[in-house]
Amino acid sequence: MGKINFIFAIHFHQPVGQLKWINDGIYERSYKLLLEIFEKYADLKFTVHISGPLLLFLNEYYPEWINRIAKLGDLGTIEFLAGSMGEAILPILPSEDRYYQVKEYMRYFEKLFGYKPKGMWLPERVYEPSLPEVLSKNMIEYTFIDDSTLQRGGHSSDKAYYSWLTEESGRTLKLFFIDTGLRYVLPWSSSEEVFNYILSKSSEEGDRVIVWGSDAEKFGEWKDPDWAWNWLNDFLSKLRERDDILLVHPRDYLKEHGVKGLIYLPSGSYDKMLEWSHGFFRNFLIKYVESNNMHKKMLLVRKKLKQAPEVADIAWREYHLGQCNDAYWHGLFGGIYLIHLRQAIYEKFIKAEKLAEETIDYYRDKNLVFNYIDFDYDGKREVLVETPRYNIYIKPDDGGTIFEYDYKEKGKEHNIQNTMTRYMEPYLENTGFIPDWYRRVSSRIHLWSPDTGLNDWINNTPFKDQSDLALRKYSVIITREHKIILRTLGGHYVYGLKPAKILVEKTIEFKNNGITTNYELVNYGERPVDTLIGIEYHVSPKIDLINKDSPIIYRIESEEKNVEEQWKGISRKIIVKSKVFPDIVLESSDRENEIWVSPLNSLARTEKGLMKVFQGIAIMFVKKTVLKPKDEYSVKINWFIGENLN
Template sequence: MMKKINFIFGIHNHQPVGNFKEVLDHGYECAYKPFVQLMWRHPKIKWSLHCSGILWDYFREHNPEYIDIVKKMKDRGQVELIAGGYYEPIMPSLQDRDKIGQIKKMTEYLKNEFDSKPQGMWLAERVWEPHLPKPFSLAGIKYTIVDDYHLLSSGLNAEERTGYYITEEQGYTLKLFSINQQLRYYIPFKTVSETIEFFRQSATENEGTALVMIDDGEKFGMWPKTYKHVYEDLWLENFLKAVEENSDWINTLTFSEYLEKYPSKGRAYIPTASYFEMTEWAYPQKMQEELEDTIKETDHMNNSERIKKFIRGGMWRNFFTKYPESNNMHKKMLYVSEKINAYRSEISSSKETRDPNITAQLAKALDLLYEGQCNCAYWHGVFGGLYLPHLRKAIYEKLIASENIIDELNKKEKKAKKALKTDFDKDGNNEVLVETESQNLYFMPQCGGTIFEWDIKKANTNILNTLSRKKEAYHRKLVEFIARGPLNPGAVKTIHDLVEVKEENLDHYLNYDWYRKVSLIDHFIHPDTSYENFSKCKYGEQGDFVFGIYDFQEHNNSFKLARNGVVWAGDRQYKIRIEKEVKLSVAPEAEITYTVINNDTDTVSLNFVPELNFSFLGSRTEDTMNKTVKEWVRVDEPQKLKVEVKFENDTQLWVFPVETVSLSEAGFERTYQGTTVAPLWKLELKPGQKQKLHITIQIGVIE
């Protein structure tokens, strides 16, 4: 009997919420359009297609011919359309109601646009947790697609991972296909002959044997150097021809066709997992380096593959501990989701549910929430993700806009609200959320008495959407690359192996913050600290206030934070008290009064620096300053904001851009993340003496 193989082929296309239109245009011209045109010319090749809702919306508005050709292929039975969360969220990170809502939005779109009732869904980044079968089943989904690594983690060997399995949660079942990892690396990076040979080696006399390869559509033309390789050098054309020429033993079919024809291979229960690279990235920097080194060490062992299958990385949710900024976005998303759900519950039995205006506004708020759940800005691996300010900006923009609608529907009072004490970031300590008509300020008394989020509601902008400079595991690759230069620069590599540098001397920007870049961070710095050292976070901190616990009190529109701490000066500690009062007005503005008190028995000399940080889209000359001034003004046209920081007297002011070095699909790059504004006050305080210092921050919205 001839050995045969079933080949389930597909692509997943996605672009983040908030990405630049020129990026989508580029993706369309070099990846999405040429791929679908080539598939159209090979009608015998069955395949499956998933596009996120962001791209379906883009195609409908700017390139409707893409939708037209997909309709034709669907009608002739060549392509199966796969659902998913409409805005490509990481499913385990959502409330179950939002999981179901995202999926139903996509299935309704595919039904209305293509007259298609999808059975399966794409699992964003293949991030799996065992509770998912229940909400997926409740949303009408029959199957999803995971990675080889998922089934390997359940103890299934390569021969057993050539079909589909059934899993369940509380009796709700879900069918699971797994993507062949080796084939994912072969297509389109190995030669066509090598790829066909891999099929030949995988073929069996069991007619149900199947290989699945569905991966990012961007690797077919959008990843560096792949357009020439895939289209100009005819890799994809030659591959499709080779599959057709070997159709007597390579059978292409869709997921649903396979389900109709073949039974499952049994039950399987999968632990928390994603594709293996994701589990590497989710680890903290040091653990990630150790894991990479461990894998390299096993490569030189005779039984390396047997050992590797027992190596595990971290889980996706670790990004919320690795990056506090990611956690902040996630908890903001959950907070807004709860606001929407509370309002829906409140009006569910009232006549307001029949008000078409309320229904429309609620639907808009819900859709904005869903957009704010797009996964890309919440994590970072090879691609820019969290490190791209415009993606984080888009998440906050959607979430704040959604929150504004619900607050308006709730008919909130148009004045400062009483501070809400709640464990916003889910760390066991209460934060303080202050919401007014024009702005939201979130305080963290348990960590420096800082402001960690400042929403300008009219602009739908969190002006504290900054990112601290962190040491990443791939930074050592940058140092090694600069030291030795590129190896084999002409080769076409996978995105995981590619090393490029977008500018010289990037290693000079490898500076790391030991605290989060928020605002009202109270520093007492060593007297020898220079502007340059402080900007690089290479200075001596002499106080215990940066992470210290502050008392919090509320008085009408005034909020007071205070701490009794210590400052090292000379060869001893001094007892110092800081009081900071934040007064809010109707406009987006904060008047901040610091009182620094010497509670010690001796006179002390202090260098006090209350650090502020602001998030702008792109750096300007105003982001660099080291001089004595009474005010600092910064206009940000992209966000339509004007920030003014004013002092009562001439003040030494340090201003510098916060720039990270991160890895993206284009290589290592320097990215502007925000601006630090740090007044430096040199104080000489006698025992019991106090010094008041004033800062006014005004944020105007440019019409």
């Protein structure tokens, strides 16, 4: 009869920016339950990882839970795994940050528990061959990766049932392999089926090990708590009586059996992550421009922090928490499509940026700093305008648009341009969904056909924009008066008519608490242009992450509307209101233009099926006009934070 060692590794994690009432609910339904299970079966051996962001949350709101689970570590029931402080995907970080993410977690864990773990949980089990050096420098002896990584390296699947040694630059790391098949049966099948699966990997020698490593939320959150309680009690009570499946800690297995030998492996993760990322996690930075934007914001902030060696430690802590992985990708559910997660990432980076700027006296006697750099690493330069109170980032080659608007006032840090483009996802095929054909940011110009309506715009009815201005590349001039002029020559196209050349000029002026943009459109064609001139903005209101009953509204023409409501009519001003942020105001100089307002909702898969997910407020200033040859239309739009532009 064969025997096998069994590592039961449970991963507790909630992301930076998770809504407090969501965390509270998961704590009540899942985390309390699991702690009670650990205490009831204290004679067994569990392996536990608590992510950095969740550890911070639990220590603040549920310290007694931390105290109780720490005692189980002292008793020998639980072996804890280290992690990265921000639960960051280590390979996508600068090399120093990879090291400090782990170091900071170890420091904080030791502060709470009194010692440093020897093993580590890799966020999303994203492995690259450079990691052994980073982990070894932090005195990490072993980690868990998925058996799919083993198979990608051309190795036999049987190797997954032993520990192996790898190295990078002479720095060694021991590897355990999480069994994909076991993840799909535990806890979804009966105890007997799980035992049968585990024993199918056993050997007469009893030196093999099988690893289950997955989310704590599978117990009490993914399925109801009563079911989870009953399943765990049945499974563990029966496991306790068996002598052919030995529940062990990783460190004890290594002491008794050691490693099988040397191995080298390619990049990898678990099977579904490989599917979603097309085999390589960094592909998310290419698929989602919003993911790349956060990542490159990270790199920019890091440069400022490195210039400020005396900056407070809290700045680095905020920076590291801004690297939390969940907002950078999308798989089954949520992720980058959750506006509050992206909001929190920007909030962390803006806080760190502000602290660095204050430390090095970044502005000195200036109110404005202009940088003309390739911010997003696409080979084209962007214009970054920085002030002590806000940042404006402009992308000339994407319609001369504003793609980031950071508010930097202490306690109110927020990117009000934190909106999300709607992408085609595999699960949206054949649903009638039409993805966005341009990035949902601000200051984009359209020439709509005269029959275009609000729903055509927000739902992407094809061929309604009759110009190429929305995606044109704009030239850039920075004037002596510190204004930015963006200029392009595009066309207006109607079937059967000669194209009409349209000159567009945007002049942006920077005020104390916002910007003024003057738009000028001139018809240089030989025919009239009958059109709806649309100037598009998007606003990301600040979400209250603590209080559930904190609605966001917008006010227009003395009406107050919920952000999920549309509005269309003659107006020149809209105010977006949140209880946790000053008013965000957009106002036009044209008293006769229309304003179209709509929620920007993506269609995303959730635990409850396909649902609309709020991504921001879409706002279009619309002018119905006929531009005759040489005619000009001009309008000034203010975009500011507070009661008045100053």
